[in-house]
Amino acid sequence: MVNIKINGIRIQVPDHTTVLEAAKKVGVHIPTLCHLKLDDFGIVNKVSSCRVCVVEEIGKPSLIPSCSALVYEGMNIRTDSVKALNARRNNLELLLSNHPFDCLTCAKNLQCELQSLANELHITEIHAKGEKMFYPIDKSSNAIVKDPNKCVMCRRCETMCNEVQTVGVLSAINRGFGVVVAPAFNIDLADSSCTYCGQCVAVCPTAALIARSDIQKVWRALANERRHVVVQVAPAVRVAIGEMFGMAPGTISTGKVVTALRRLGFDAVFDTNFGADLTIIEEANELVHRIQHGGVLPMLTSCCPAWVKFFEHQFPDMLDIPSTCKSPQIMLGAIIKSYYLKNLDILPRRLKVVSIMPCVAKKAEGARPELSKDELNNVDYVLSTRELGYMIKEAGIDFANLEESEFDNLLGESTGAAAIFGTTGGVIEAATRTAYEMITGESLGNVDFKQLRGLEGIREATVKIGSLDLKIGIAHGLGNARKLLESIKAGTSHFHAIEIMACPGGCIGGGGQPYHHGNQEILKKRQDAIYAIDKSLPRRKSHENEMVLKLYDEYLGAPYGEKAHDLLHTCYTPGERI
């Protein structure tokens, strides 16, 4: 422990505490910009590049960045001296002097950390007048829009892309005023091996990296009377969207989302959780088939499109390992475009499927050519949780006070197993519940596999299923996924099945979710809510979803059978690293 003084207040703090953390303990707020710290999710950006958090150390000539400076015995800090305040204002003004002032029409208006900071420091004039950078905006991809003119060089995206996700697409290119954060050789994102995981979007303080907006396309489809527009909602959306309407993080708003979607004019409101239950039936069957017939092990989950793109580009020689199952949104899309369509008296191209996803990569997934049939995409438009929030606001719907309603049947029925797809560990827990009963033929009493839960980046567990010790691995964050894949490549892995989610925390922390602004408690509350939904449901095993069983009975035939393969399974394409 060391004794220090902050603004005259004495405090004892542990060694290795930063000045920023120590100040927080005595109720002193220091503004930050580049700083990002979600340690429980393995995310820390500590580059001290923005100099917005500088404070004065009494008796020392130069100011120090409080986010990275460590305390020591006898340290005497002033965060509110004229010298510190002026330096902070100057540094912020310099950043602002090279920033576009289109705040009113900016996608991040009122969500921008630079804007909040300008407000917090009450900047009313910018004294520095200088050159402004001018770069083209990269709109090449189906998922992410990159506007380097709004970049403040905080390097958060680089930390996510290189250290957390190990995708290695973004880097600072050139030097001095000419620096731009971009893929190598400043090529378009679409030409790079970007996975579109969207973690750069999730942490970007400004609108330098945002998700592509598809809102207008959806408004147009809804307004077109000749279109039959159905919507599906992913499991992690319902535990996060309330945050956009002032509701507490972790508020479960499933019923309100359904009502809001009906009011927006969707012809039917389905649940991606139905697709998740369907995925489990297929995936568990595939796993049991691989185990019993000497197939390739371990089997890796394939629900997460960023993860799919990651292994295609980074491990193109291992494409036989992931499950061939389509993701829940695409499975449900394929069922809507076949099974649901056949009872509608309309031309196939008039049926449009919209997905509400916590994700940026799902936008790119929807556009993948192999996920279309007869030139019709399984899913037509993908909106993020945020985009749905904006539509609800634009439509003037009082979300927080909305009555609750139920999904349409039969593609709206789901179990607790599907609910937990929204968090790390959930898919494999759901698969285990089903695989257990498939292999043993016995009913599973306690469905809570607590050993599979948590936030450790890489977790392993053994589940006894009859005479089989099912060895399970779990990784969230692509950097952790890489470690597991490398152990498989080296032959040192001993797993039967591995669940991988690209985003730290799983879909609760997806790139399309309401911005967490660096507050990891928000992510934890979303996770708690996911497990609360599971616990509240009468059925908690996917194979007990009566509507899924009905679908197999009436339409698909045997699980993992011929028709199921045609509609619910996919293939992968090797990519390159660039």
Add this chain to the structure above:
Amino acid sequence: MEKVNLDLKDLDLEKLAELDQYILTLDDPVERLINVLHRAQDIFGYLPPNLQLYIARKLNISAAKVNGVVSFYSYFTEEKTGKYVVSVCMGTACYVKGAEKVLKRVLKELCVEKNEVTKDGLFSVKDVRCVGACSLAPILTIGETVFGHMTEEKVPGVLNKFRGEINED
């Protein structure tokens, strides 16, 4: 935007073999990335995107990282250079002693823009950060040779020395 050539097949195999040989001598080539890039530039004359990509894959690091390093240091060039690279120092000392006039004269004598190669392929010109010979300011270097206390008037003579060399070949 101009299409970036990332085709590894366009790289000279003999030169690549020489580079591979060098990389083999390093214990930890990733830690020695800058050395690898120096050697690559020595062998190829410059570091085109496809060569940077080759190095990234060889070292199992991201191309963005390699490109970040290459584009940061003014020593590295991504453009094809002349046989002789004329580097005019624009460091503070050289600048205040008239480096800009020297640079202008060099460009005029050779009829090129910065980073452009002369028609005969002999010269290209670039401005560089301080080369650490401030007492000789202003200076320019051609290849490994340093010319100190430069003036506009000295430029043609200095360039001719290198033209002469070629004529004697």
